[in-house]
Amino acid sequence: MGSKEEIKKVIKEKYENYGVDAGDNFINILNNLHDIVVCHTANSKVLWANQVAMDEFGISPEDFGDKYCYELFFDCKHNCEGCAVIKARKSGKIEEGEIITPNGKVYLVRAYPIKDNHKKIVGIVEIALDITKGKLLKEKLEFSELKTEFFANLSHDFKTPLNLIFSALQLLDLKLEDEQLKGYVDTINQNGQRLLRLVNNLVDLTKMESNSFSLNLKNHDIVKFVEEVTMSAKEYILDKKRLLQFNTNIQEKVIACDIFSIERVMLNLLSNAVKFTDKGDQIIVNIYERNDKILITVKDTGIGIPEDKQELIFEQFGQVDKSVKRNADGTGIGLSIVKLLVEMHDGQIKVESEYEEGSEFIVELPTKRLSEQDDLQLKEGTLQPEMQDLTNKVEIEFSDIYS
Numbered sequence: 133m134g135s136k137e138e139i140k141k142v143i144k145e146k147y148e149n150y151g152v153d154a155g156d157n158f159i160n161i162l163n164n165l166h167d168i169v170v171c172h173t174a175n176s177k178v179l180w181a182n183q184v185a186m187d188e189f190g191i192s193p194e195d196f197g198d199k200y201c202y203e204l205f206f207d208c209k210h211n212c213e214g215c216a217v218i219k220a221r222k223s224g225k226i227e228e229g230e231i232i233t234p235n236g237k238v239y240l241v242r243a244y245p246i247k248d249n250h251k252k253i254v255g256i257v258e259i260a261l262d263i264t265k266g267k268l269l270k271e272k273l274e275f276s277e278l279k280t281e282f283f284a285n286l287s288h289d290f291k292t293p294l295n296l297i298f299s300a301l302q303l304l305d306l307k308l309e310d311e312q313l314k315g316y317v318d319t320i321n322q323n324g325q326r327l328l329r330l331v332n333n334l335v336d337l338t339k340m341e342s343n344s345f346s347l348n349l350k351n352h353d354i355v356k357f358v359e360e361v362t363m364s365a366k367e368y369i370l371d372k373k374r375l376l377q378f379n380t381n382i383q384e385k386v387i388a389c390d391i392f393s394i395e396r397v398m399l400n401l402l403s404n405a406v407k408f409t410d411k412g413d414q415i416i417v418n419i420y421e422r423n424d425k426i427l428i429t430v431k432d433t434g435i436g437i438p439e440d441k442q443e444l445i446f447e448q449f450g451q452v453d454k455s456v457k458r459n460a461d462g463t464g465i466g467l468s469i470v471k472l473l474v475e476m477h478d479g480q481i482k483v484e485s486e487y488e489e490g491s492e493f494i495v496e497l498p499t500k501r502l503s504e505q506d507d508l509q510l511k512e513g514t515l516q517p518e519m520q521d522l523t524n525k526v527e528i529e530f531s532d533i534y535s
Contacts, residue, residue: 168239168260170201174253176217178204185260188233201258206234216243217256224253230263237264279338290331297324333465340472347390347476351502354394354426355385355419361398362417369402373411380419385426388502393473400466401430401493408491409434424499431492437485445483446471 162169168185172178178201186192189205201217202208211218216229220243229241239260246255301321308314339345362378369376398417405415409432418429437445445467474481478498485491 167262168258170258170260172201172217172256172258174221174255176200176202176211176215176221176256179255188235188237190234216241217258219243220245220256221253224251231260237262238267239263290327294324294328333469337465337469337472340469340476345476347393349388349390349502351386351388352391353384354387354389354428354497355380355382357391357394358398358417358419358428361395362402365399365402369406369415372406374406374409375412375414377414377416378418379416382419382421385421385499386501387426387497387499389477389497390473393476397470397473397495398428398430400470401495404466404493405430405432405434405491408432408436413490421499426497426499428495428497429492431490433490436487436489436491437483438487439485442483442485446481 163183165182165184168188169182170178170185171180178196178199181191181196191204195204197204200211202210202212202215206212212231214229216227219227219229224245224247226245227243229243231239231241233239240263241258241260244257244259245253246257248254298321301317301324304317305314308317336345359378359380362376366376402415402417409415413433414431416429416431418427418431420427447468471481474495474497478500479496481493481495483491483493
């Protein structure tokens with residue numbers, strides 16, 4: 133780009149010599165910008181404003197009169213705090229600031245001093261860019277990060293005393309001989325596990341919402357793993373006098389999945405099946421392949437879900453009805469986490485249910501696999517769930533079941 137003199141010469145040769153009024157065209161361009169443009173005198177009175185400015189502030193050219201910008205635009209009797217125009221007039225340099233219009237929009241303002249041949253400021257041109265959406269997005273991201281950090285700290289602050297309580301309870305259980313006192317210890321332990329589950333769910337839900345939760349995908353035999361998770365809950369389910377059955381028509385199917393997330397999905401669905409069934413009811417887990425998809429179903433013969441409530445259960449804090457007969461308490465965030473985990477696998481989950489007849493939750497996962505090289509690299513140094521870990525997780529996941 134050339135000097136100012138060269139640019140003026142080009143404008144004169146290319147436009148004005150052909151009868152084009154550069155001034156009129158310049159005004160038309162300013163009027164059709166999406167940004168606010170306002171021309172001020174050296175003492176901040178308004179000379180001209182483009183159409184966007186007049187629309188934004190609800191004024192017309194007849195309103196200009198001999199008014200300062202703060203009088204015309206904000207109906208004030210004093211300069212706005214941090215006014216970019218005032219700063220530009222004092223410094224003689226381009227200055228920036230922010231304004232909030234009467235309708236709540238946020239604008240980034242730049243004030244450009246106009247100088248004569250003697251470097252004297254004779255006016256100020258103010259251009260304001262609407263940054264409302266960007267501002268809101270930034271605030272939302274900052275809030276999301278703050279919320280994630282808060283819940284992470286909350287998790288740590290809760291887990292430390294809870295672990296001490298669990299350790300003390302184990303020692304008490306070893307020393308106590310009175311069965312009634314042992315019952316009290318079990319109640320404390322169960323509710324401690326329930327609190328731990330709630331904290332974990334809140335932390336993970338917050339991470340998922342802020343996109344800071346990621347899957348650790350590796351190739352695994354999904355059939356074998358789903359059976360292991362189901363069997364890890366067998367003793368607990370049978371102790372609650374429910375019947376548990378596992379069925380499959382395939383012996384092995386290796387797919388790319390995060391087994392810790394799949395484990396969580398299965399334990400949640402199994403615990404829900406126990407919650408909404410009675411003694412003698414059946415809980416049946418099926419896994420089979422259909423149309424290049426793996427389908428995992430958890431079916432029960434419990435109280436079922438009314439048709440008009442079936443979408444609600446996958447929403448955060450969504451519960452069918454507090455009056456519905458059930459054998460547990462809950463926050464209503466477990467299934468929303470399950471849905472997010474399944475969808476992060478590019479899968480989907482749905483429920484088929486008939487009130488007072490039972491429910492069937494159907495998880496559908498793609499059968500895609502990682503290349504052998506990628507899978508080998510990912511598996512190096514990674515941990516695999518062990519049966520003892522599963523048993524502990526069953527205790528936590530089923531902690532809000534009381535009968």
